[in-house]
Amino acid sequence: MSQEITDAFEDIDFPTLERSLRHPRTFFSSALSILTGVVTVVACIPLFSVLFMLIWRGGKRLSLSLLTETPPSAFESGGGFGNAIVGTLLMVGIAILISVPFGVLAALFLAEFGSGSKTASAVRFCAKLLTGFPSILAGVFAYAAVVLVTGTYSAPAGGIALSILMLPIVMLTAEEAIKMVPHRMKEAAIGMGATQTQVVWKVILPTALPGLLTGVMLAVARAAGETAPLLFTALNSNYWIVQDGELALMDPTASLAVLIFNFSGVPFENQIELAWAAALVLVMIVLVINIGGQILSRNKVTS
Amino acid sequence: MATSIEPNDSIDSVASPPTTWDVSWDRAFRGMTHVFSWMTILLVLYILYEIGGKAVPAIQEFGLSFITGTTWDANKGEFGVLPEIWGTLYSSLLALAIASFFGVSIAIFLTQDFLPTYLEVVFKNIVELLAAIPSVVYGLWGIYVVIPAIRPAANWVHEHFEWIPFFKTSLSGPGILPASLVLAIMILPTVSAISRDAISSVPHKLKEAAFGLGATRWEAIFGVIIPASATGIFGSLVLGFGRALGETMALAMLVGNSNQLTVSLFSPANTLAALLANNFPEAGKQEEQVLMYAALLLMAITLGVNIFGAAIMRRASAHMKGATK
Numbered sequence: 001m002s003q004e005i006t007d008a009f010e011d012i013d014f015p016t017l018e019r020s021l022r023h024p025r026t027f028f029s030s031a032l033s034i035l036t037g038v039v040t041v042v043a044c045i046p047l048f049s050v051l052f053m054l055i056w057r058g059g060k061r062l063s064l065s066l067l068t069e070t071p072p073s074a075f076e077s078g079g080g081f082g083n084a085i086v087g088t089l090l091m092v093g094i095a096i097l098i099s100v101p102f103g104v105l106a107a108l109f110l111a112e113f114g115s116g117s118k119t120a121s122a123v124r125f126c127a128k129l130l131t132g133f134p135s136i137l138a139g140v141f142a143y144a145a146v147v148l149v150t151g152t153y154s155a156p157a158g159g160i161a162l163s164i165l166m167l168p169i170v171m172l173t174a175e176e177a178i179k180m181v182p183h184r185m186k187e188a189a190i191g192m193g194a195t196q197t198q199v200v201w202k203v204i205l206p207t208a209l210p211g212l213l214t215g216v217m218l219a220v221a222r223a224a225g226e227t228a229p230l231l232f233t234a235l236n237s238n239y240w241i242v243q244d245g246e247l248a249l250m251d252p253t254a255s256l257a258v259l260i261f262n263f264s265g266v267p268f269e270n271q272i273e274l275a276w277a278a279a280l281v282l283v284m285i286v287l288v289i290n291i292g293g294q295i296l297s298r299n300k301v302t303s
Numbered sequence: 304m305a306t307s308i309e310p311n312d313s314i315d316s317v318a319s320p321p322t323t324w325d326v327s328w329d330r331a332f333r334g335m336t337h338v339f340s341w342m343t344i345l346l347v348l349y350i351l352y353e354i355g356g357k358a359v360p361a362i363q364e365f366g367l368s369f370i371t372g373t374t375w376d377a378n379k380g381e382f383g384v385l386p387e388i389w390g391t392l393y394s395s396l397l398a399l400a401i402a403s404f405f406g407v408s409i410a411i412f413l414t415q416d417f418l419p420t421y422l423e424v425v426f427k428n429i430v431e432l433l434a435a436i437p438s439v440v441y442g443l444w445g446i447y448v449v450i451p452a453i454r455p456a457a458n459w460v461h462e463h464f465e466w467i468p469f470f471k472t473s474l475s476g477p478g479i480l481p482a483s484l485v486l487a488i489m490i491l492p493t494v495s496a497i498s499r500d501a502i503s504s505v506p507h508k509l510k511e512a513a514f515g516l517g518a519t520r521w522e523a524i525f526g527v528i529i530p531a532s533a534t535g536i537f538g539s540l541v542l543g544f545g546r547a548l549g550e551t552m553a554l555a556m557l558v559g560n561s562n563q564l565t566v567s568l569f570s571p572a573n574t575l576a577a578l579l580a581n582n583f584p585e586a587g588k589q590e591e592q593v594l595m596y597a598a599l600l601l602m603a604i605t606l607g608v609n610i611f612g613a614a615i616m617r618r619a620s621a622h623m624k625g626a627t628k
Contacts, residue, residue, distance in 0.1 A: 029519040036412040043405050043495075044429045046488045050436055050444050057447075106343055109336035123340040126347045132542070132609035134549025136576050137354070140598045143583070144353040164346070171343070195321050195329040225437025228551035228576070232583045257439045257552075264443045264556060279440045290435045294428075 051283075058280030061273050066281070071238050071259065074268050081278050083240045084254040087155065088224060088282075090241060091234060091255060094159025095166050095223050100216055102163075103170030108200060110171070111178035124175075130168040138164040139229035147233055155241065155253040158234030162226060166219035173218065177211025178204055210296050217293030221286045227257035236262060256282045354602060358595035369596060375562045375578075377586075382593045384600065386564045390572035391604070394479055394558065395547035397568075398486035402547075403540050405487070406494030410536075411524060413495075414503045427499075434492035442556030445485040450476060450557070453484070457569050474569035477559035483568075485553045494543040501535020501619060502528060534619035541612035549605045551576040575601040 021027060065080050072079030106123060114120045142161035147153055181204050189199045205212075235252035236259070242248070256278050263275035321329070361369070365382060372383015409430060413423050457474035464470045474480065505528050513523035529536070559571020560581050575597055583594055 025519050025522070029521040032521045033417060036408045037417065039405055039408040040412045040426055043409055043433075043491060044426065047429055047433050047436070049448060050440065053444055053448055054440070102339055102342070105336045105339040109340040113333050113336055114340065119337070119340060123343045126343045128613055129347060129606065129609065130343075132545050132549070132605065132612075134551065134576060134601060134605050136549070136551040136579050137350070137598055137602055137605075140579065140583070140595065141350045141353055144357050144595070145349070164350075167343070167346075193321070195325050197329040197332040198325070200332070221435060225435075225439070227437070227439040228555075228580055231580055235584065257437060260439045260443055261552065261556065264439075264446055275443060279443050282437055283440055286435055286437060287432070290432075 054276065054280040054283055057273065058276035058278075061277035062280070066274075066277055070240065071254075071263075071274065072270060073238075074266070074271070077270050079270070079274060081254070081256065081259055081274060081281075083237065084256045084259045084278065085281070086241055087234070087237070087254040088256045090155050091158040091162055091230070091253065092220055092224050094156055095162035096216070096220065098160065098163035099166040099170050099219065103167050103215075104174050104212060107171050107174035107178055108204075110175045112200065112204065113196065124172075127168040127171050130164065131172070133164070133168075134228075135165055135226050136228035136231075138162075139231060139233055142229065142233045150250065152250050153233065153235040153252040154250045155234055156249065158230045158253060158255065161229035161233045162223040165226060165229065166223050169219040169222065170215050173215025174208070174212050177208040177215065180211060181207045214293045214297040217289050217296070221289040221293065224289070225257060225282060225286050227255075227261050230255050230258050231261070234258070351602075354595055354598050357592065358599045361589075361592040361596040362599075365593070365596070369593070370600070373562070373564060377590045380589060382590075384575065384578070384597050386562050387573050387575045387578050387597065388600070388604075389564055390479070390558065391548055391574040391576070391601075393566075394483045394486060394554065394572070394574060395544055397479065397483035398490060398547045399540060399544050401483065401487035402491045402494050402543055406491050406539070406543070407498050407536060409491075409495045410498040410502050411528075414499055415520065415524060415528075430495055431492050433488060438489060438550060438552040439556075441485050441489060442553045445481055445553060445557045446477075449481045449484055450474075453481060461569060468566050469568050471567040472565075472570040476571075477557050478569050478571050479558065479565075480568040482554050482557040482559075485557055486547050486550055489550060489553060490543040490546050493546055494539050497539030497542060497616070498532070498536045501532040501539065504535070504620075505531045532619075534615060538612055538615035538619050541608060541615055545605055545608040545612055548608060549576060549601065551580050555580040575604075 021030065065078065067080060067082045067085065069078070069080035070083050071081055106127075110120050110124060138161045141164065142157050146157040146160055150157070185203050185207065186199055189203045190196075194202065234255060237252045237254045239248075239254075241251075241253060260275045260278050260282065263271040263278070266272065361382075365372075369383060370388065371385055372381070373385050374381045374383055375386075376382075409426070412418070413426055418426070454474050454476075457480060461470045461473045509527050509531060510523050513527045518526060554574050555577040558574060558577055560573050560577060561571035562573055563570070565572055579594055579598055579601070582590065586594055
């Protein structure tokens with residue numbers, strides 16, 4: 001009986017469930033899969049090309065004198081960009097001092113005290129506007145608001161311009177980090193009779209700290225590489241910011257990014273090589289901070 | 304007996320009501336967070352006021368002829384930014400065309416189970432690291448790597464297809480094409496990350512239903528996944544476009560800073576952001592006001608595009624919430 005059924009089935013011409021590769025639909029599908037794979041690999045080339053060029057052209061100039069000397073003039077050989085590194089660190093430091101307290105306090109309002117209020121959604125909207133704000137406009141603003149008022153190009157003007165770019169990143173990531181703090185922990189603290197401020201200081205901020213730091217590091221990585229806002233706020237300088245024991249805070253200040261820009265278009269081989277070396281140093285700083293921030297945020301998710 | 308225990312009796316209990324200091328510090332701190340969030344709004348208004356206010360004399364003097372004028376001569380006091388507006392839009396659209404093809408392909412490739420998960424993570428991180436490289440380094444790389452690399456090909460195309468307006472001039476160095484290529488690399492992470500989010504939020508059931516009907520992998524992608532995530536992908540393109548419009552350094556270094564209206568891909572041009580970067584440091588009093596006007600225009604364009612993009616993204620996420628329910 002069962003044999004008969006099997007025989008009967010063998011007479012029916014079932015379509016095969018395998019797809020032949022020659023079938024146009026299958027072929028089309030495989031071809032597109034390969035195409036997108038190739039496209040993805042091609043998109044990785046620029047990164048490797050940039051890194052290779054930096055190591056190849058910038059790496060041969062790496063030495064201690066880069067950190068201890070000031071930029072050379074056109075026909076000099078040697079030289080370094082120690083003053084630009086100091087200037088970058090100083091301006092990013094000023095930007096951190098402004099944007100981190102500002103951003104975290106505003107984020108506390110967005111996530112805790114005023115969450116759901118109209119003010120909070122208006123603030124969130126403004127922060128998102130600032131994220132898409134072209135960096136050069138931060139420079140134009142700082143020029144109008146600081147340089148024209150103080151009458152001089154200076155490190156604080158550059159720091160203020162950078163802080164405008166850091167603020168929305170710090171604020172929006174801090175808001176997310178604060179929202180991630182489990183409700184029960186806050187309720188336990190409130191149940192013990194803590195005021196909201198005590199909850200914030202004793203429970204929320206310590207728990208959200210890795211998330212807050214991630215946001216700060218991403219913001220610092222962005223600010224350290226920004227050039228446009230510094231072009232006409234900090235300008236540039238060939239000297240150390242500390243001269244004869246005096247801090248020239250209100251003078252034009254050098255930064256790595258502006259140094260790269262200025263030396264990239266010159267016809268002098270020594271300065272071009274210095275631009276590549278400065279780019280290598282800048283990319284290393286930015287990538288280390290960036291990867292550090294991402295590792296920090298990954299640990300936070302798994303714990 | 305119980306009534307004799309004072310509220311602050313620390314022998315029986317460590318609990319105590321908040322002191323006056325606690326209460327006032329609580330109020331002050333909450334007030335402080337409120338003030339700082341208002342300051343964000345005020346900051347945006349202050350930026351608008353500063354740039355707009357400084358531009359007023361130039362707006363009064365030049366009015367709309369500033370937007371339609373094509374000469375830029377600080378000595379004669381003639382200023383027009385039509386070539387810059389054109390260059391900004393042209394280079395950004397070109398960059399967007401390149402980045403959207405690559406970005407959406409990558410987003411599909413990294414979400415549709417073509418690769419084992421660890422490889423997906425590796426590629427995702429590589430593409431996101433592209434965003435971490437400072438734009439001035441891309442500019443340097445563009446000058447010394449991209450321009451020499453594409454110049455022979457570009458000049459070959461120019462010699463053989465000169466009758467096509469896009470290839471009318473030869474590529475001598477900086478120009479729209481190298482600038483747009485580098486710009487495309489810079490906005491690629493934005494486009495691919497946001498469209499990846501949009502595509503991966505399409506419910507699995509939809510794709511399984513398509514496979515159940517016998518669709519091949521790409522028929523499911525084109526017929527179901529892309530239409531379902533189209534709003535999100537479109538939003539990613541608008542946001543990428545907004546980023547390209549405001550990008551400064553790569554363009555200031557690669558576009559050639561030449562004040563001309565051109566459709567040729569190989570000829571130098573200029574953009575609003577590059578104009579600001581190159582002219583601001585040495586501007587005199589009048590040119591400074593004019594540049595503020597240009598900054599105001601750039602701000603209006605980028606804010607408009609970004610608000611439009613954010614509105615699309617909000618609609619896209621609302622749409623997706625409906626689909627998963």
